[in-house]
Amino acid sequence: MIEQAPALILLVPFFVSIFVALLGNRFQGICFPLSVLSLIGSVAASVTTLGRVINEGTIRYRLGGWEPPMGIEFRIDALNALVAVAVSGVGLLAAIYSKRAVLAETPDKVSQYYTLFLLLITGLLGMVITGDAFNLYVLLEVSALTSYALIAMGPKRATLAAYKYVIIGTIGASFYLLGVGYLYIKTGSLNMFDIHEQLIARDIFDSPAILVAFIVITVGVWIKMAFFPLHAWLPNSYAYAPTTSSAILGPLMTKVMIYVMIRLTFTVFGSDFAFIQLDWSDIIVWMSVVAILAGSISALAQTDLRKMLSFLIIAEVGYMVGGVWLADDMGLVGSIYHIIADAFMTLCVFLFAGIIFVKTGKRDITALDGLFTKMPLTMVGLLVGAFSLIGIPPTAGFFSKWYLIQGGVASGHWEYVIALLISSLINAVLFFRIIEIAYFGVKPAEGHGHHDSDTHESGPNEASFSMLFPLLATAAALLVIGLYNQDIVAIISSFVSQFNFGVIGI
Amino acid sequence: MIWQFDLIILVFLVITALISLSVKDLLSAAMIFGVYSFLMCLLWAGMAAVDVAFTEAAVGAGVSAVFLIATVLRTSRRSSD
Amino acid sequence: MEIFEAISAKFNFWIYIIIMMIGLYAMIAKNNLIKKLIGMSIFQTAIILFYVSIGVKDGASIPILYHDQVHPEHHDESHGDHSAHSPSTDGHDSHAAEDRYLPELVVDGNDFANPLPHVLMLTAIVVGVSTLGVGLAVTQKVYREYGSIEESEILEMIKSGK
Amino acid sequence: MSAVSDFPDWGDPNSPANSYRLSQHYVTETIHETSVPNMVTAVLADYRGYDTMFETVVIFTAGIAIIGILRRFGNDDKDAAKPTLYTKKPDLIIDTTCRLMIPIIQLFALYVIAHGHHSPGGGFQGGVIFGASFILLAVSRDLQAAQKWVPEKRILNLAGIGVLIYAGFGLGSLLLGQNFLDYAILHKIMPATPIEARSHSMLGVEIGVAFTVTAIMFSIYSNLASNGSMKEGL
Numbered sequence: 001m002i003e004q005a006p007a008l009i010l011l012v013p014f015f016v017s018i019f020v021a022l023l024g025n026r027f028q029g030i031c032f033p034l035s036v037l038s039l040i041g042s043v044a045a046s047v048t049t050l051g052r053v054i055n056e057g058t059i060r061y062r063l064g065g066w067e068p069p070m071g072i073e074f075r076i077d078a079l080n081a082l083v084a085v086a087v088s089g090v091g092l093l094a095a096i097y098s099k100r101a102v103l104a105e106t107p108d109k110v111s112q113y114y115t116l117f118l119l120l121i122t123g124l125l126g127m128v129i130t131g132d133a134f135n136l137y138v139l140l141e142v143s144a145l146t147s148y149a150l151i152a153m154g155p156k157r158a159t160l161a162a163y164k165y166v167i168i169g170t171i172g173a174s175f176y177l178l179g180v181g182y183l184y185i186k187t188g189s190l191n192m193f194d195i196h197e198q199l200i201a202r203d204i205f206d207s208p209a210i211l212v213a214f215i216v217i218t219v220g221v222w223i224k225m226a227f228f229p230l231h232a233w234l235p236n237s238y239a240y241a242p243t244t245s246s247a248i249l250g251p252l253m254t255k256v257m258i259y260v261m262i263r264l265t266f267t268v269f270g271s272d273f274a275f276i277q278l279d280w281s282d283i284i285v286w287m288s289v290v291a292i293l294a295g296s297i298s299a300l301a302q303t304d305l306r307k308m309l310s311f312l313i314i315a316e317v318g319y320m321v322g323g324v325w326l327a328d329d330m331g332l333v334g335s336i337y338h339i340i341a342d343a344f345m346t347l348c349v350f351l352f353a354g355i356i357f358v359k360t361g362k363r364d365i366t367a368l369d370g371l372f373t374k375m376p377l378t379m380v381g382l383l384v385g386a387f388s389l390i391g392i393p394p395t396a397g398f399f400s401k402w403y404l405i406q407g408g409v410a411s412g413h414w415e416y417v418i419a420l421l422i423s424s425l426i427n428a429v430l431f432f433r434i435i436e437i438a439y440f441g442v443k444p445a446e447g448h449g450h451h452d453s454d455t456h457e458s459g460p461n462e463a464s465f466s467m468l469f470p471l472l473a474t475a476a477a478l479l480v481i482g483l484y485n486q487d488i489v490a491i492i493s494s495f496v497s498q499f500n501f502g503v504i505g506i
Numbered sequence: 507m508i509w510q511f512d513l514i515i516l517v518f519l520v521i522t523a524l525i526s527l528s529v530k531d532l533l534s535a536a537m538i539f540g541v542y543s544f545l546m547c548l549l550w551a552g553m554a555a556v557d558v559a560f561t562e563a564a565v566g567a568g569v570s571a572v573f574l575i576a577t578v579l580r581t582s583r584r585s586s587d
Numbered sequence: 588m589e590i591f592e593a594i595s596a597k598f599n600f601w602i603y604i605i606i607m608m609i610g611l612y613a614m615i616a617k618n619n620l621i622k623k624l625i626g627m628s629i630f631q632t633a634i635i636l637f638y639v640s641i642g643v644k645d646g647a648s649i650p651i652l653y654h655d656q657v658h659p660e661h662h663d664e665s666h667g668d669h670s671a672h673s674p675s676t677d678g679h680d681s682h683a684a685e686d687r688y689l690p691e692l693v694v695d696g697n698d699f700a701n702p703l704p705h706v707l708m709l710t711a712i713v714v715g716v717s718t719l720g721v722g723l724a725v726t727q728k729v730y731r732e733y734g735s736i737e738e739s740e741i742l743e744m745i746k747s748g749k
Numbered sequence: 750m751s752a753v754s755d756f757p758d759w760g761d762p763n764s765p766a767n768s769y770r771l772s773q774h775y776v777t778e779t780i781h782e783t784s785v786p787n788m789v790t791a792v793l794a795d796y797r798g799y800d801t802m803f804e805t806v807v808i809f810t811a812g813i814a815i816i817g818i819l820r821r822f823g824n825d826d827k828d829a830a831k832p833t834l835y836t837k838k839p840d841l842i843i844d845t846t847c848r849l850m851i852p853i854i855q856l857f858a859l860y861v862i863a864h865g866h867h868s869p870g871g872g873f874q875g876g877v878i879f880g881a882s883f884i885l886l887a888v889s890r891d892l893q894a895a896q897k898w899v900p901e902k903r904i905l906n907l908a909g910i911g912v913l914i915y916a917g918f919g920l921g922s923l924l925l926g927q928n929f930l931d932y933a934i935l936h937k938i939m940p941a942t943p944i945e946a947r948s949h950s951m952l953g954v955e956i957g958v959a960f961t962v963t964a965i966m967f968s969i970y971s972n973l974a975s976n977g978s979m980k981e982g983l
Binding site for chain 2: 609628640700704708712727
Binding site: 004007011014015018019021022025061062063064065066069070071072106108109112113115116119122126132134135138139141142145146148149150152153162 | 814816910929
């Protein structure tokens, strides 16, 4: 069974999603346990695969038994395997959280919700492990269609956001498809690695068609990941969607697209083309600086908790795009590490926002009033997530920022380093504001500070276990990722060291 | 493949695309979109892509147009632009 | 004259770009939600046109083998047409003859159009109609919530705090 | 746009995309390796079968997504959008014509599905045509009449079973010790040689696709046409 593990990563949630669709209407109770079980299976398979990748190097899995340029293959190296573990892990935690939230928010469509949820994770995992450029497009559309639906199932305001997402998401995916077509017309191949070999063999890096392909693919992927000038669809979609949807889309969708960008830039086009021949890294790093600052400052202006977090995602996307385009080993390591760390920390804060919304029914940050006494454990979870977003050791966020800053210093992009520090400061302001409200309560205008604490019932009023457990598990995961950063970075470096940036190495 | 024939269809494609986007009556827009899909299907059949042409005839000219019409009749038929 | 030839040899590619721009313009600039979706479909079919154009070969047939090529009882009559190609690939065929279907049949690659873009575009058409369906469903839900499918009217409703 | 001038001439058999071994292999070797004359079907269902499986999943997802977005269970018709054009009772001519047409359309759809190996067509096209026949029924009478034939629950089961058939062929080859979707190994449980097993599995897979597409096309139509209430169509 172990050599089939790469396929099982996504086949388990895929099969179970169909069973949920078939049986879920009749036996609503089985949806949740089946989903959780399948994601446990998926996590197990991806961890097994990661173990094999570390021991044996790149795994190639031929689907249909055909040789790669003819058939489709999975090619799993350290980068894929690591991201697959993160994606399935985040999926599992969000699935556990979903138990109460789905019943509360979409009570009559439980089976459809879980089917779409599992198909979304299937699509994301498929994008992560596939080695075929066109297959990536198909899976991109699987995950896109599910996310449109998961957002549109929300309340009134979510539908228009979902519509905008349908239009912009389709533009992004179509641009990607167009770019793949340009590559195909020049190389005649669809397998990512084979395209790269063909590009070298035919020596057509100078061709304008390849340049256009690169631009079109990159812009398409940027649209999907909400890189700053192209981010218009994201904040409303994530802020108004059902809480489980934003808990799964917020951490995963953008991060997987960043993985796709890294994979296409490095594996298909090659670092020589992207960094030495084009030499655009200065422009793109400046764009990411703008993205970081714009995301952070817009977040500062929000009073809606989830909208604020959505703008933080845009800033985080800026970190990672900038980190990749620093054209430096440390920057790339930092970006990949940040994909994993950010998936968990975004999950952490979105789970927190979801718990608050389900418990109090309010979207505003004033809902956090006096939460330390009411929900102490929930606040512990938030604190870890917030510290990680701010970048306080020993959480994961500190180490990813550390590597990114090192990369920025090594490649001389000081503007990026400064933007990162400013953004961390803004995060600190944001979260200390939340903590202040949660600890001291909102002071009424009259000045009787502790007036309404009498009206609240005293004593803890925690969220149910199924909601609290994933939050605390995520918080623990953040600490673990932070503490074991050396090992994770060692795995990442085995991927990064293949590429030559022509600058100082690690 | 006769290129004159091809060119004529391509010109008609551009014209139908423009018309279907500019008429104010959405029901007509949906119908003209069906025409557009059918022309596209002819073009592909000429390019020896019979399977694709078959699919486009069934999907683009048939089912998509029906979906569009169903939605137009369920919402509003008039469009401001 | 050279420019004219450069254009005429690739007029398919030029027109696909025109259609794509029309679709993209409609997706971004139109105010009506259904018009935007029609624009989206036009945009996607333009890309499909581009792919199908890749697979075209002059003088090539549809990518399906002829009936009498495939059925061995008729094979003798048709064999003459294809014997011209056989010397080049004979040695390649002989050793694996027992695990190949119809090992004596030789197909010339230039006789048939490239099937791969067709396959990809079948998938893309399916994706297109799925996206259109989901988009229309979202449009109907927007209409149910706001009573309008004009984007500007809906945005005004949101702004006025409804 | 400047990239266009860099493209190979239109219809050039020696362009990279057409001359590379990938396309040549599909053209020249398909018949030997899979015993299917229609190369498009062979590439679709075998060489790139994994893509096609997810193509089916895209359709399935769209169906479920539309139910998730639009469907209203129960009787909350208060905010239902009424159709702007209301249709009258069935017309005699339309009714009779459709009664004649629908069986022929369905027969043709079955032919397209089953004959996809030898002529243009296959599960997807046949499925759309089959679904269209139900849509025609719903248009010519009303949604209730079509619902009597194909109730919503049965539609969804059919769609799920279609995907399961496809994935089941993959799972079968996985359980027999080969990679996912490697149909050749299925000759162990089929009365056929490994190469013919590929051909037969493709037929099975096409039937799975057809199930899903038929079901979902009708499901999407009935949801869109009734604004999610499944009560009155157009």
